Amino acid sequence: MIVIDGDAPPATLESAAVPEIATMNMVEALNSALDVMLARDPDVLIFGEDVGYFGGVFRVTNGLQKRHGLQRCFDAPISEGGIIATAIGMGAYGLRPVPEIQFADYILPAFDQLVSEAARLRYRSNGEFWAPITVRSPYGGGIFGGQTHSQSPEAIFAHITGLKTVIPSNPYDAKGLLIAAIECDDPVIFLEPKRLYNGPFDGRHDQAVKSWAGHEAAEVPTGHYSIPLGSAAIVREGEAATVLAYGTMVHVALAGIADSGIDAELIDLRSIVPLDIETIIESVRKTGRCLILHEASRFGGFGGELSALVQERCFYELEAPVRRVAGYDTPYPHAFEWDYFPGPARLAAALVDLIRD
C-alpha cells in the first residue's frame, strides 16, 4: 500500500546529490517530509513556537527556514489557539499550513478551534470552506517529562468527527504518513511519539538506548512518497492472538510478545481515524483473541472503541474477552514513570492471561 512517486523532482539541489535512500531517525524523516512538501507545493507553510530560525525544540524543522525562506517556516507567538485559528484561516484561503504545537500537552487552548471550527467548517458550510491543515505535535511519555510533557490525548481527537488522527511508529511511516496528511483535504492531527524520535523504544528503560541505525524502517527514500491514511501495518504475523497498538507501543508490543513466547499477530494501526477496520477484523477472526495496548490512560481511551468494534464484529469468533493494557487512570506521574508506563512485562502477562481465558 505504499505509493512512491518516482517522478517527483528532487527537493533541492543539495538533496539531488544524496542517494535515493538514506538512513534517517524519525526527526530526520519528518524533516525530510516537510522539506519535500515545501519544495513541491508553494501553498505549504510551517509555523509554530520556536520552529523558525531555531528549528524546533525537537529539531524537526531544523534548516527549513534557511532552505525555503522566512515566510515558509516561521516562529509564532505562544498562543496555541491563535496558531490554529490562523492556520484555519490560511486553509480557508487555499493554503496547506502545517502548524506545530510544541507538545500535545499544550494543545488544549486550541481545542475549540479544532473541534468547533476545523472539524466542522466543511460540513456546516456545505463544502464552501474547509481547513486542509496538518497539526503536528510531539506526544507520549518515556522521557521523564512529567505530566506536562508526556500525555497521550489521541482519544479526545478520535472522538471528534471531522478530524483525522495519525500516529506513526517509525521513520519510514512518519515521512510517508506526514506527506499524506499534508496532501489530505481534511484537518489532520499528526501525533509524533517523541520517545521514538531518536530510536525505537521497547519499554525496557533500564537497557541501553537504541538508535534507529540498522532498523529497516530507518531506510527512508529521500524523495516524495506517501502512505495512505487508514492503512494499518501487520508488523508481526501470528496465530494465537491479535495485538493492536500504535506509536511507541508498537515496539513495546514486539518486546512483550517475544517475552511471552506467544505467537501473537501485531497490528500497527498507524492512524486511528481513519481506522483500518478490515485489517483488524480479519486478524481477530483468524486468531480469536484480541489485546489492545496504549499508553494513554485506560478509561474512555481509544482502546474502549477498539474493544467495542472487535466485540461487535467478531463476537462469535472470539475465544476470550478482549483485553486492554494501558496507562493507569492517573495523571502522568514523574517519579513513577516506569510504574505507570505499560511496558513489555505488563503486556506479556496480559497475553499469557488472554491465552488462558
Add this chain to the structure above:
Amino acid sequence: MTNRPKLQLHIPEPLTRPGEAVDFGGLVIPPAGSVDRPAIDAPECDLRHLPYQLIRALDDDGRAIGPWKPAASPLQLMRGLRAMMLTRAFDERLFRAHRQGKTSFYMKSTGEEALGAAPSLVLDRGDMCFPTYRVLSWLMARGYPLIDLVNQIFSNAKDPLKGRQLPILYSARGYGFYSLSGNVGSRFGHAVGWAMASAYKQDDKIALAYIGEGTTAEGDFHEALTFASVYRAPVILCVTNNQWAISSFAGIAGANETTFAAKALAYGIPGLRVDGNDFLAVWSATEWAAERARTNQGATLIEFFTYRASGHSTSDDPTKYRPADEPNHWPLGDPVDRLKQHLMTEGAWDEDRHLLLSVELDAEVKTAVREAEAVGTLGKSKPPIAEMFEGVFAKSDWRLIEQRLEAGILP
C-alpha cells in the same frame, strides 16, 4: 486583620433597569466632523487619541461634514439605504415567521444595519468578510438571493446548507461571506490567517472580521489582535459595540473602564471609534482601514458604537433586563432614518420614493417567503437524509458509509 481599608468587590451594573427612566448617563457625543482624519500612512504613535473620540460624518440635520465625509456617490449611498431597508423588512417578516412556527430560531440586526451594508459596498468582491450573526446587511448589499436565505432559515429541501446549520448561520463564499457559527468569536483569528495567506501569496485581497463587544473578553479576540499586529496582516478587525450581550450590558465586557477601540493601543495598531449608526462614518472608517491594509500598513481595529434595538434572538425578551423604551432613546438615532435624511438633504431622495422603495422591498421579501413556503417550512420539508452524512470529510470513511445504511439510506 490590619487597619488597612476593607477591600471591596466591584460588580458593574447598568444605569437603568426595567421600569426605570432611560438614562445613558454621561455619554459624550462629539459633534459630527470634529475628529481629525490622519493620513493613511500616519505612524501609529500619532493615532493614539483616536480610540477615545467618536468619528461622525452626519450632523443632526443630515448634512455630511468634516474630514470623515466619504467620497461615496449618491447612487452608492442609495444602494446602502436599500440594503439596510431590505435587511429590516426581511428581519421583520422572518421574526414573525418564527412566531408563526415556521422556523426554530431567528436573530434580527435592527439598528445595526449600517455595519454590514457600508463595508460590503466599500470592500472588493474578492475580499472576505468574517461575519457575526448580526451583519445580514452585508449579503443584502451584494444582492444575495432572498429565497436562499429563507430556504436556509426553513431548513427545507432547497436549503443551500443542506439542513446542517442553525437558521441564519449562513455561508456564502461567492459573496465574500465566511461560514458563520454559533460559537462567538472563534472566526476572528481565521480572518487574520486568511489575510496573512493573501499577503503570503502576494495577492491584493484583504479580510474584514466582526466580533461583538461582549466577545472581546474571549481569548480569540486577543489572539487575533496579537497575530494581526505581529505579522501586520491586511485585515480590518471590527468590534460591534451594540451595548448588550444577551442581557449583559457592555460594562460587563469592560466598557466602564475604557473604550473597545482602545484595546488596539496595547497591540500597537490604530484603533478607531466610530458612530455605527452613521452610514457615512462607517463607510469612511472602513475605507481608511482598507487603504491601510492594501498598502501593507497592517491591521486596524474599529469599534462601531451602536445599539442593539432588538432582542438578542427569538429566545430573548429584552424587557426583562432593560427599560422597554430604551431603544427609542438611543442618542445616536437610527441608521436608516439618518441616511434617508442625508439623501433628502442632498436632494437625491424624497418621502415618496422612500415609501415606494419600502413597499417594493416588503413585496420582494413576501415573494421570497411565499416561494420558500411552497418548498416547505421547518419540518414540512427537508433535504434528503443522505445529506446528514455528507461533508464530514472530503470523502466519507467506512463509519459514515455504514451509518448511512443503518439509517436506512440505500447507496
